[in-house]
Amino acid sequence: MKIGIIGATGYGGAEIARILRSHPYTDECILYSSSDEGTPYHQSYPHLVKLADQTLKPIDIEQIASETDFLFMAAPPGVSSRLTPQLDAYALPVIDLSGDLRLKHQAVYESWYKRESAPGHILEKAVYGLSELNREEIKTAKHIANPGCFPTAVLLGLAPLVKNGLVNESFVIADAKTGVSGAGRKASMGTHFSEINDNFKIYKVNEHQHTPEIEQAVRGWDPAFQPITFSTHLVPMTRGIMATIYLELKESMTGQQLQQFFSDFYQDSYFVRIRESGEFPATKEVYGSNFCDIGVAADERTNRVTIVSVIDNLMKGAAGQAVQNFNIMNGWSEKAGLDFTPIYP
Amino acid sequence: MKIGIIGATGYGGAEIARILRSHPYTDECILYSSSDEGTPYHQSYPHLVKLADQTLKPIDIEQIASETDFLFMAAPPGVSSRLTPQLDAYALPVIDLSGDLRLKHQAVYESWYKRESAPGHILEKAVYGLSELNREEIKTAKHIANPGCFPTAVLLGLAPLVKNGLVNESFVIADAKTGVSGAGRKASMGTHFSEINDNFKIYKVNEHQHTPEIEQAVRGWDPAFQPITFSTHLVPMTRGIMATIYLELKESMTGQQLQQFFSDFYQDSYFVRIRESGEFPATKEVYGSNFCDIGVAADERTNRVTIVSVIDNLMKGAAGQAVQNFNIMNGWSEKAGLDFTPIYP
Amino acid sequence: MKIGIIGATGYGGAEIARILRSHPYTDECILYSSSDEGTPYHQSYPHLVKLADQTLKPIDIEQIASETDFLFMAAPPGVSSRLTPQLDAYALPVIDLSGDLRLKHQAVYESWYKRESAPGHILEKAVYGLSELNREEIKTAKHIANPGCFPTAVLLGLAPLVKNGLVNESFVIADAKTGVSGAGRKASMGTHFSEINDNFKIYKVNEHQHTPEIEQAVRGWDPAFQPITFSTHLVPMTRGIMATIYLELKESMTGQQLQQFFSDFYQDSYFVRIRESGEFPATKEVYGSNFCDIGVAADERTNRVTIVSVIDNLMKGAAGQAVQNFNIMNGWSEKAGLDFTPIYP
Amino acid sequence: MKIGIIGATGYGGAEIARILRSHPYTDECILYSSSDEGTPYHQSYPHLVKLADQTLKPIDIEQIASETDFLFMAAPPGVSSRLTPQLDAYALPVIDLSGDLRLKHQAVYESWYKRESAPGHILEKAVYGLSELNREEIKTAKHIANPGCFPTAVLLGLAPLVKNGLVNESFVIADAKTGVSGAGRKASMGTHFSEINDNFKIYKVNEHQHTPEIEQAVRGWDPAFQPITFSTHLVPMTRGIMATIYLELKESMTGQQLQQFFSDFYQDSYFVRIRESGEFPATKEVYGSNFCDIGVAADERTNRVTIVSVIDNLMKGAAGQAVQNFNIMNGWSEKAGLDFTPIYP
Structure with missing residues (x-):
């Protein structure tokens, strides 16, 4: 081919x-x-x-x-x-x-x-190519709109609870952090090493163009969803995204229950790895690979749930998921040519 | 002396x-x-x-x-x-x-x-040494409990609104990010360069010991406050803290109003710099200095407020604020020996 | 197996x-x-x-x-x-x-x-497992001493000229730089993020234990070799070694001639890539791969030659070369399971 | 003023x-x-x-x-x-x-x-403003050519031995490494964070424009000097230069003798700190300050001397030395307004 x-x-x-x-x-x-x-x-x-x-x-x-x-x-x-x-x-x-x-x-x-x-x-x-959630549509699509890097991390973190109608629709805050490669290769002050190194920035506050992409997908799962708060920060590293997601459930679950629920939801999704209860992924643990690693926690003090979702923005957040969709469209194993072990350290 | x-x-x-x-x-x-x-x-x-x-x-x-x-x-x-x-x-x-x-x-x-x-x-x-908020008690104190690095950033960001009773007491989420020097000089796997570099981590989810310190201060200003959600992340940089704070107001304010309100609140506080409306500080903009820089935004879509507060964790978050308190206790200018210009880049 | x-x-x-x-x-x-x-x-x-x-x-x-x-x-x-x-x-x-x-x-x-x-x-x-130079001995060896990371970079850079007796035996200076992962995973002050980040160090001046390893190999090719000067520096990065080697030739060659000479020498060595004349590799260009990339230059002003050799210290400098030797010992293609494309950026 | x-x-x-x-x-x-x-x-x-x-x-x-x-x-x-x-x-x-x-x-x-x-x-x-070496000319100059960052580090490392005629004039190799801020603030591929981070590069091999500046100064001290080999590398850090200098002496000295000789030479130069014998400075140990720290070693095996000289390229390598010259020209203490303590970590 x-x-x-x-x-x-x-x-x-x-x-x-x-x-x-x-x-x-x-x-x-x-x-x-x-x-x-x-x-x-x-x-x-x-x-x-x-x-x-x-x-x-x-x-x-x-x-x-x-x-x-x-x-x-x-x-x-x-x-x-x-x-x-x-x-x-x-x-x-x-x-x-x-x-x-x-x-x-x-x-x-x-x-x-x-x-x-x-x-x-x-x-x-165009079919939205969030591989794990839209496999059937992707199989027969001619034109895939491959998801954005942030939406991939946020949506894979939200899907299990939102698709099942468990989340308070007026309370989702996604605080996202990305490595610099997400800004592309074009030289600019915003990607200048001396401006970024040993520095941490917030950008496009309440204005990031991935916000409506996330909301569109979430509302496809639960039409009652209100606007979410979505923030993006720039981390002095090359690759990696972490989305720290805060939400409230309609009925409370323990951390163990959440962990089990997520594990079940993604049991047939090789590229989503749910961490043990109490354990949370770091971005480098998926570096160079197509994995999305997710950790979940329930806080009894506040009755809120924290979901931590990490990806390599150039892999599962872009090229990796694109090839995953390429595999799905061609009827091959999702893993074909894509089973890279994360590089660590 | x-x-x-x-x-x-x-x-x-x-x-x-x-x-x-x-x-x-x-x-x-x-x-x-x-x-x-x-x-x-x-x-x-x-x-x-x-x-x-x-x-x-x-x-x-x-x-x-x-x-x-x-x-x-x-x-x-x-x-x-x-x-x-x-x-x-x-x-x-x-x-x-x-x-x-x-x-x-x-x-x-x-x-x-x-x-x-x-x-x-x-x-x-012991008197809690949050300089800008507790000047009077500090002046006559014999024993100062100097604030933690995270609480300093979070509390200076929250104080103007909370002290004036403007915040919905059941909705504060503080997503904090810190450089590695906050962990001290002791060698450990958690501070090993190869484990941290080009990596981004969350840690002590819902268990950070600075949580009750923040809540104690906030409740001193508004006793109705509920437990807050406070998260801490490790950034691959040496110095700097950013707290991204999400909250809801009892009555809505525009970004301009917020900016003015914060500017007025801190008008006699040299070491707190409020950014223009729509501008947000990066951690390196206070590197090596005792400044706490704050940016604020109101989001009409979600009716939420975002407050971004940055400090140098070793300065305003530790030694700098300690010397500021030392100056206050001795009746000197707060700036004495402490007016370092941030080092940039 | x-x-x-x-x-x-x-x-x-x-x-x-x-x-x-x-x-x-x-x-x-x-x-x-x-x-x-x-x-x-x-x-x-x-x-x-x-x-x-x-x-x-x-x-x-x-x-x-x-x-x-x-x-x-x-x-x-x-x-x-x-x-x-x-x-x-x-x-x-x-x-x-x-x-x-x-x-x-x-x-x-x-x-x-x-x-x-x-x-x-x-x-x-024990057979010294510098794959490209000792293929025959490796094939039949039972016990391989896999080369050190620095010696691999330095020796692959020196071999073409030294094996052919072209180098002034009393003039070789190898100034080497390594990422921190070469120091292993053990926590210590010397690998503490805050001590290494945004910092550049020299260490073990004239005392690095890889010095005699390099000299032993070089003298195997040209017994007249005098002690070399070998220095090691720590770069605030995780992976990668660059050896910048300065030497004098017995008879002068142009940059083009050197480039051709190196290309010919390594023409059957997939994992050594000789750059075009005037081009020099950066360490990240071999990140995560088993390649050793080499650039060469001749300076007419000083009559000296500069050789720049880069590897990923954990790959060609350790595990990668080990698997390459594993492949050679078993009679498989050197590339079997080892043909990783460098990850960039 | x-x-x-x-x-x-x-x-x-x-x-x-x-x-x-x-x-x-x-x-x-x-x-x-x-x-x-x-x-x-x-x-x-x-x-x-x-x-x-x-x-x-x-x-x-x-x-x-x-x-x-x-x-x-x-x-x-x-x-x-x-x-x-x-x-x-x-x-x-x-x-x-x-x-x-x-x-x-x-x-x-x-x-x-x-x-x-x-x-x-x-x-x-124009008077060449290498403060420690040209104080008298600087005092009465109207127009100062402030030295380049690399030449400052290299020349302060070479001056004691070269000015006293002790160095073999045909053998000096200076292998220099710099942080990225030396390239200025202009955005380009060569300063793009994703291209530099976790990467180490050599650049302008044998072509750096600071080469003739170093040679001109060295020949002012010892006219017999031959062209030197000078190399420049880019370190993934913001500030700092290290020059690792290799040379041969006309008559051999021990490390202790060298250390004493350097200490004596710079005894009236506040901003040059000679390290104890066997100790070598790292770049961050002068971060944000005007110091040039120097370590020296003699190697008995090779009869060569290694000199390690570090500066903050924006301070002693540019603005700091400029203000030092400003102080000299005005007859003030060299330290006036310039006695910054290095920021560490």
């Missing part, structure tokens, strides 16, 4: 290339980029010298449709809104890692992203 | 020594330690070579009382519980940086700290 | 376990440890929860010899000196990652390591 | 502003910038909110000459070459932190910096 990757020079695209290099069912990756076309890929990413020496090709949809069997799009915001209508004319299945196709309502997209939305009929058809 | 420092080999003690080296009203620091006694101080801290070459002395209360005019105690948990009753016999004023004297109730201390409390009459006399 | 790992709770042992988990020819790993025996492995390493839940077993040579087909030893210094004579009685092939068996002369070992050496006949039989 | 700072939005300029804020003899800082003019300074540097709220002014030489008593220039390369001839018409004393005025020969500048040089007569008049 020949795979195309649009946006190969970004971190998401490079991570897909890393994964597919050892994927059992892919023969070749063709890499497309609007920058650096005509140069060998290892010039952008020297760690791939002798491993991925292909020349970067320009983005030409017709050409791509003719020479690839499957397409990953990992382009900056706005590109997919523009290209997807063209792609729609071809049979080529597509997994899109941007935020452009995730929200069902154009007005919501435009209000949070501050840019023009993709056409409504495109948004309608 | 001759100053004694017990626990000079810890990070808190070393930070006091750094500050006092250029303090205008201190003549000499005498350093006491239960380890490394008899060795020159720069052997423990080579950055002080030629700047602080005194020999470390053993901890002998009678001797200390006879040769010092003022005492800082920066010893590990339990030491102050044991030594303070002895110190009580002398006129020597003391600022204690440990958690041993902060809680007024022995049972609460023993339940959270899992160790024996100091005698009740000692706890009763 | 059943594989035993002694010292599984150290970083080197854990890295072997990570690699072998997906190795095509190993069926099972049995983990031995002198600490934590009787506990499940993921308790030591939560990143392996559900991936490696075996119980740690005590170190009993007879038992080990009876239940394993191949043994990796990744124990602290001194353990192998003591255990190898016992192991010698069994047919079990062993790869030893410690420094105990690398030096041929007991006196040299004892002088640099400051501890008792293994018996001379044991040292004699 | 009114002080002007050109280039106040760069890291060097901001560090001068930090120092001068508490300098006893400066009344006011006027800040000039070619970017962000008209905005309050704390908008560029929020850590200075309420501490330095001046508005940034445009760079107008006539205006600057009329309203300031002393000028620091901390502009990017090329600016000083252009502005200094204009400044030459005024009596205003100037300390220039760029590399534009350090080299005496225009051709050398143009060959290493790849840009047009300042006029020859300007270069002639």
Whole structure:
């Protein structure tokens, strides 16, 4: 199978290339980029010298449709809104890692992203690729809107309780923390080493564009949900997301009960690991892997539940989940080419 | 004035020594330690070579009382519980940086700290040294219980609203993040570089001993307060604390109103800097200084308020606030010897 | 094939376990440890929860010899000196990652390591496992002394020129830098996050125990070699070694000639990647992989050559090279189970 | 005294502003910038909110000459070459932190910096501000070329031996490592956090523009000196430089003799601290201070000497030394406003 990757020079695209290099069912990756076309890929990413020496090709949809069997799009915001209508004319299945196709309502997209939305009929058809929750729709989808990094961590943490209607709909606070690679490879003051190192920041307070994505999914499970409070912080590390989620239950559960409930919910989901009661994952414990690790606690003093969910933002939060969806769409094991052991330390 | 420092080999003690080296009203620091006694101080801290070459002395209360005019105690948990009753016999004023004297109730201390409390009459006399809030009591105190690092950040963030009875007493969530120096200098797996670097952890979920300290202070301002949710995370950085505080108001305020309210509340407090509406501090913006910087936001969607409070955990969160209290107790300017500009980057 | 790992709770042992988990020819790993025996492995390493839940077993040579087909030893210094004579009685092939068996002369070992050496006949039989240089001896060896992390980087950088007698034997300076994981998992002041982060140190000046290991190998290639200058620095990062090597040639070569010479020398060595002339590898470009990347430069002004060699200290510098040797000893492809793409960023 | 700072939005300029804020003899800082003019300074540097709220002014030489008593220039390369001839018409004393005025020969500048040089007569008049070595010339200078960060560390390490003619002139290798703030505040791939964190790089191999600056100074002390080998590496930390210098002596000395020799040489230099024999400084031991700490070792095996010199690149390597020169030029104590204790940890 020949795979195309649009946006190969970004971190998401490079991570897909890393994964597919050892994927059992892919023969070749063709890499497309609007920058650096005509140069060998290892010039952008020297760690791939002798491993991925292909020349970067320009983005030409017709050409791509003719020479690839499957397409990953990992382009900056706005590109997919523009290209997807063209792609729609071809049979080529597509997994899109941007935020452009995730929200069902154009007005919501435009209000949070501050840019023009993709056409409504495109948004309608795109299937939200939260692998563990939407397996059936993903299997038959032609176009996947791959979830955002924060929503993946938050939603996998919320799903067991919310889908079962157990959560007080007016009380969810998700305090999220991310490594810097989530901001992409573009140089800016906000990713400058000297500004970030030994520093901890909050950003986009009450304005992060992943907020409506989380709310849309949560309301799909429990339509009574009120707006949630969602905060994002920047951690001086490269990879990793932790979402610390605070909520109140309609009826109280013990930590043990919660742990069992989560374990049961995810018993057929290899990539979600529920920790023992009283144990909580750290971000590095999933580094380089596709796992989402979750710990839960109930606090008798406050009657609140704390859920801690960690992922590698470039793996389960982007490229890893994309390949997981790729596997599901092709009827392969979800683990095919994706069973990386976390690298530690 | 001759100053004694017990626990000079810890990070808190070393930070006091750094500050006092250029303090205008201190003549000499005498350093006491239960380890490394008899060795020159720069052997423990080579950055002080030629700047602080005194020999470390053993901890002998009678001797200390006879040769010092003022005492800082920066010893590990339990030491102050044991030594303070002895110190009580002398006129020597003391600022204690440990958690041993902060809680007024022995049972609460023993339940959270899992160790024996100091005698009740000692706890009763100790004044809680949150400088900006308790100036009057501090002025005349003989024994200060210097606040914990997390409580300082959280309480300075909560005080304006809570003291004025504006906060819904059953809804406060404080999600706190700290640099590693807060764990002290003792080597352990939990402070091992390879375990912490490029990693983000949550710890002591619902069990952090600073929880009752925060609640005790908050209830001093508004006795109706319910238990709060307080979480602590470890950031791969050396210094700095951020507390992201979520709360609901009894009556709603805009971000601008909040900003003005906080500015007014702290208008005579040099070391608390309120950011402009829509701006939020990062931890490094107070690095090496005694400032507590605070940003506030109101979210119309959720009707919740977010308060972001940052400090340098070794300065305003420990040694800096201790010296601020030292200045208050002696009737000097709070800024004396303490007006360090943050180091950036 | 059943594989035993002694010292599984150290970083080197854990890295072997990570690699072998997906190795095509190993069926099972049995983990031995002198600490934590009787506990499940993921308790030591939560990143392996559900991936490696075996119980740690005590170190009993007879038992080990009876239940394993191949043994990796990744124990602290001194353990192998003591255990190898016992192991010698069994047919079990062993790869030893410690420094105990690398030096041929007991006196040299004892002088640099400051501890008792293994018996001379044991040292004699051990084959130095620098995979690319000693393939033939490794193939038939029963006991491999796996090279140290620094020597691997330095020797792969020196081999092409020194083996061909091109280097001025009295002028080699190797200035090496390592990440902190090289110091192992044991907590100490020297690995404390707050002491290492945002800091850069030199250590063991002129006293590093890898010096004689490098010299022994170099003199095996060119007996006229004089003592080299070898320095080691600690970088605030987890993984990675860079050796910057300065030398003078007997007859001068251009950068292009050097690049070609190195490329030819390593043309059959998959895991050594020679960079284009004028390009130099960074440590992260081999992160998590078994590659050694090398860049070379000739300076006309000084008539000196600079060789830059980078490895992941836990992979090519320890566990990776050990598995490479394991593959060679068993007649498999060197790449079997070892073709990890570097993780970047 | 009114002080002007050109280039106040760069890291060097901001560090001068930090120092001068508490300098006893400066009344006011006027800040000039070619970017962000008209905005309050704390908008560029929020850590200075309420501490330095001046508005940034445009760079107008006539205006600057009329309203300031002393000028620091901390502009990017090329600016000083252009502005200094204009400044030459005024009596205003100037300390220039760029590399534009350090080299005496225009051709050398143009060959290493790849840009047009300042006029020859300007270069002639500028005094090289290596404070400890050139105090007399600095006292009466009108225009100081403040040394580069690397040359400061290397030259203070070399001066005692080279000035006394003790070093083999054809053997000096300086392997230098720097934190990222040395690259300035401009965003680029080379300063992107995700590219630098947990990574170690070499750069500008044999091509660093500080090479001729070091050689020019060394040849001023010993004209027989041959070209030196000088390498630069990027450490994942914000501040700090270490130069590890290897050399051979004409006649051998012991480590103790070296230590004594260095101590004597710098006995009247407060800001140079010579470590005890066998002890070596780490970069963080001078963090935020103007100290240069030096350790020395002699190796009997190789007959070579290792000198380890560390500075804070923004302090002794830039702004700190500039203020030290400012103090010298004004006849004040070198320590005036500059006696910062290193911040540790």
